Amino acid sequence: xxxxxxxxxxxDLGLAGDFDHPKLNxxxxxxxxxxxxxxxxxxxxxxxxxxxxxxxxxxLGANFISIGNDISxxxxxxxxxxxxxxxxxxSSPIVSNQ
Numbered sequence: 001x002x003x004x005x006x007x008x009x010x011x012d013l014g015l016a017g018d019f020d021h022p023k024l025n026x027x028x029x030x031x032x033x034x035x036x037x038x039x040x041x042x043x044x045x046x047x048x049x050x051x052x053x054x055x056x057x058x059x060l061g062a063n064f065i066s067i068g069n070d071i072s073x074x075x076x077x078x079x080x081x082x083x084x085x086x087x088x089x090x091s092s093p094i095v096s097n098q
Contacts, residue, residue: 001064003043004031019050032061045069 006024007016015021028044035042045066047053054065068076 001041001043002031002035003045003064003066004028005066006044006046008046019047019053028057028062029060032057036061 004027006019006028009027010016010018010021010024013021013023013027015023018024031044032042034040041064042062043064043066044054044057044062047057047065048067054062058065
């Protein structure tokens, strides 16, 4: 698999945050073509806020989509845990496995 993240790529190109720059589109097209030529899975990342771009690249041959990163996964997990236990009353007994 070859996985290219849009944020890192844009930063390396000196175009941080410029998702509409033609160089980003051209780079993903080159990656997709190289993956097809070498029979590799083509992964794209950093585009979850741009579903139209994801759809375009998938239609052209990208076949793995990274839908987040370690920080977003941890944040969402923590948020879920807080929501799950936020309704406990302060007088609830503490359960321990010890």
